[in-house]
Amino acid sequence: MNIKEYIKNYKKVFLSACLFSLLCFCYMLVKPGISIDEETWIQIEKPFAMWLVQGRWGIDIFNFLSMDQGRYAPVMWDILAILSWNAAGVLFSYTLFGDKVKKVPLFFFQAYLCSLPFVLGEMFSFSMFSFQIALGMLSVAAAFLYSVRAAQGGGKRVWVAALLFLVYAFAVYQAYICVYITAVAVYCFKAYLEKEDHLVYRICSWALLCLLGIGIYYGVHIILMKAVGTSSYLTDNYVGWFEEGGILKALFMAVANIARVSFAVPVAGETIYGGEVIRIVTLAFLIFVICQLVKEKGTARKAGVLFYAFVLTAAPFALFLALGTYKTHGRVLLGLSLAGAAELYMMLICIKRENLKKAGIAAAAYLLFLNAKNMNMLFYSANVAYEHDRTVANQVMYDIKKLGYDYHSKPVVFLGMEDMDEVGLPVSDTVGSSVFAWDDGNIARMCNFMKTEGYRVTAPEPSVIQSALELKSRMNIWPQEGSITETEESIIVFFSEPSEKWYTINQVERK
Numbered sequence: 001m002n003i004k005e006y007i008k009n010y011k012k013v014f015l016s017a018c019l020f021s022l023l024c025f026c027y028m029l030v031k032p033g034i035s036i037d038e039e040t041w042i043q044i045e046k047p048f049a050m051w052l053v054q055g056r057w058g059i060d061i062f063n064f065l066s067m068d069q070g071r072y073a074p075v076m077w078d079i080l081a082i083l084s085w086n087a088a089g090v091l092f093s094y095t096l097f098g099d100k101v102k103k104v105p106l107f108f109f110q111a112y113l114c115s116l117p118f119v120l121g122e123m124f125s126f127s128m129f130s131f132q133i134a135l136g137m138l139s140v141a142a143a144f145l146y147s148v149r150a151a152q153g154g155g156k157r158v159w160v161a162a163l164l165f166l167v168y169a170f171a172v173y174q175a176y177i178c179v180y181i182t183a184v185a186v187y188c189f190k191a192y193l194e195k196e197d198h199l200v201y202r203i204c205s206w207a208l209l210c211l212l213g214i215g216i217y218y219g220v221h222i223i224l225m226k227a228v229g230t231s232s233y234l235t236d237n238y239v240g241w242f243e244e245g246g247i248l249k250a251l252f253m254a255v256a257n258i259a260r261v262s263f264a265v266p267v268a269g270e271t272i273y274g275g276e277v278i279r280i281v282t283l284a285f286l287i288f289v290i291c292q293l294v295k296e297k298g299t300a301r302k303a304g305v306l307f308y309a310f311v312l313t314a315a316p317f318a319l320f321l322a323l324g325t326y327k328t329h330g331r332v333l334l335g336l337s338l339a340g341a342a343e344l345y346m347m348l349i350c351i352k353r354e355n356l357k358k359a360g361i362a363a364a365a366y367l368l369f370l371n372a373k374n375m376n377m378l379f380y381s382a383n384v385a386y387e388h389d390r391t392v393a394n395q396v397m398y399d400i401k402k403l404g405y406d407y408h409s410k411p412v413v414f415l416g417m418e419d420m421d422e423v424g425l426p427v428s429d430t431v432g433s434s435v436f437a438w439d440d441g442n443i444a445r446m447c448n449f450m451k452t453e454g455y456r457v458t459a460p461e462p463s464v465i466q467s468a469l470e471l472k473s474r475m476n477i478w479p480q481e482g483s484i485t486e487t488e489e490s491i492i493v494f495f496s497e498p499s500e501k502w503y504t505i506n507q508v509e510r511k
Contacts, residue, residue: 006094006101013103017110018086024115024372025082025124028379032074032127033386036430036438039449041128044069052228055221058171062132070128077131081124082114084134089113091141092338095148096186097345105348108364113341115371117274118261118330118428120337121378125431136172137179137334139165144183147209151202159209166213171220175332178319180210182335185315186342189308193292193346241324250324257326258317261333273330273428274374277367278340282313284363285343288350312339329429374426381425381432388420389435393453395479396493405486411460412450413468416496417441418478440501460490462507468492469508 007014022029034042046069051059063070089110093101097109114120124130143165150158169176184206191199241250260267262282264275272278289309296302314321316335320328330336344364351357400407419437427433435442435449443459450457460468468490475494476482483494503510 001099003091003094006098007090010101010103010106013107014086014090014110017089017107017114018083020111020368020372021082021086021114022079024117024120024375025078025379027376027383028124029075029078031379031383032078033383034389034435034449034452035125035127035382035386036433036435036445037126038072038128039435039445039452041070041072042074043448043451044071052224055218056171056173057221057224058136058168058173059129059132061171062135072128072131074127077127078124081130081134084131084138085114085120086110088134088137088141089341091138091145092183095141095145096183096190096342102349104361105345108348108361108368109341109345111368112344112364112371113337115368115375116277116337116340117371117374117378118272118278118336119333121273121375122330122429122431123334125379125382126331133173136169136176139172140169140176140179140183143169143213144180147206148187148202150209151205162209163213163216166209167216167220170213170217173334175319175334177210177214178316178333178335179338180213181318182312182315182338184210185308185312186339189312190342190346192304192308247324253326254317254321254324257320257328258314260326261317261328261336262313273378273426274371277370277374278336280363280367281340281343284347285309285313288343288347291350312343315339331429378426378428378431381427384423384425385420385432385434389449390453392418392436393450393455396484397450397453397455399479399484400491400493403484403486405484405491407455407457407491410486410490411458411464412447412491412493413460413465414441414443414446415468415472415492415494416498416502418495436495439505440499441495442505444506464490465506465508466511469498469511472497 001009051057051063051070059070092113093106093109097106123133126133143162146154146158146162146165150162166180169180184203188199188203191202241247243250259265261272261275262278264272264279266272289305292305292309293302296305316333316339317328318335320326320332344367348357348360348364351360397407400412414436417437417440418434420434425432430438435445438445443465447457447459467487471485471487471492472494474482475485475492478484478493478495485492500510
């Protein structure tokens with residue numbers, strides 16, 4: 001069956017799953033807002049090199065082709081991202097399951113892949129690159145499809161096509177290395193259970209392809225860094241081998257992070273948003289593996305099942321194991337949604353008894369319900385933070401105008417932060433966080449956010465901020481009278497006593 005016939009035969013399944021994924025993002029699409037980082041991109045006016053120094057030059061290519069310095073289109077970008085992610089799911093399912101695919105499990109595979117809040121909630125909250133990221137997912141799905149065909153005797157051109165798609169995906173987001181490894185891990189686990197031949201040859205071929213793709217991607221990245229005369233600022237943040245505690249501690253923390261996320265274990269107050277679904281799928285998969293071990297005969301076969309099951313579990317974290325780090329957010333664990341979707345599919349097709357099959361479908365439907373609920377609640381929380389920030393921005397500007405200060409003629413200095421109240425709503429990384437409290441008060445972000453509300457506020461230089469600090473002792477906390485004042489070089493708004501982080505972020509020396 002070719003891909004066109006596959007889509008035609010199962011179009012109702014894919015359409016149903018796509019409608020479900022749109023339901024998951026319903027609140028975000030109906031009430032779009034501005035999240036952390038987006039305050040810069042929604043009103044960007046000149047070329048910005050931030051993607052390049054992150055090694056994500058694939059996004060720069062897209063931004064160049066989309067014109068307007070990479071400015072995104074709210075809602076449109078989100079819808080295109082959701083559709084592209086669904087298209088990637090179609091390619092993954094076709095490559096993994098092909099002619100033997102079952103309709104009901106296929107729906108749950110596709111729906112779970114497109115609805116995991118910890119992954120997609122965090123990732124798609126950034127409308128500024130949601131479409132670009134989804135195209136990267138589609139690219140890695142195409143790379144996987146071509147690499148499987150190539151390993152089955154497709155020829156050199158198919159290998160080259162797979163490599164090109166893979167390099168572009170890595171250039172969009174390095175985390176797609178984990179997605180490709182996860183896809184291979186799913187294929188190998190399934191193939192091993194079905195006792196397919198020549199599995200070792202395929203694994204070696206795909207491993208070489210992946211390494212070559214990483215090498216080409218990284219080679220281009222080095223050339224670009226040399227050309228622009230800068231270096232990646234993320235390297236020190238994510239390589240953990242040389243941190244305090246040594247190599248063994250780094251390895252332990254990286255491996256422990258797999259268990260932390262897979263079983264949604266809270267650590268030091270940090271939780272996995274919507275983690276109850278991830279935990280249930282992990283536990284169910286563990287039971288599934290045990291059942292497979294009971295069925296298998298011979299120590300070698302049992303050991304093989306354990307090996308491939310562990311590889312599948314660890315695959316979404318592969319890059320972070322290589323870096324020796326546990327510093328992972330949901331938006332960098334894109335392979336987690338693919339692994340969970342595949343595990344759900346394999347568990348459902350293995351249930352033979354009618355009563356158990358109905359129970360399995362009901363349980364899977366309940367998990368999807370939780371995903372949809374959690375996703376919408378997360379974006380409700382994001383909207384509450386956005387409305388809070390809008391209110392603060394408009395009230396501050398009302399006060400500045402009321403005092404007769406001309407904010408067009410001089411920069412505005414925000415001292416400290418204006419935090420929103422804790423109201424018990426979920427927060428996942430940047431989602432649900434206030435711009436006016438991020439980094440304990442990032443002045444550049446605040447000024448950029450003001451522009452999204454229609455106020456052309458200019459960010460101050462560090463020397464101007466330093467001068468403004470000398471006046472804070474005479475001022476009251478906003479919104480009290482005397483919380484806003486004007487000097488010859490700036491307008492000053494006193495939110496709170498600046499913290500050490502505030503001084504660092506705003507590049508000001510504490511005196």
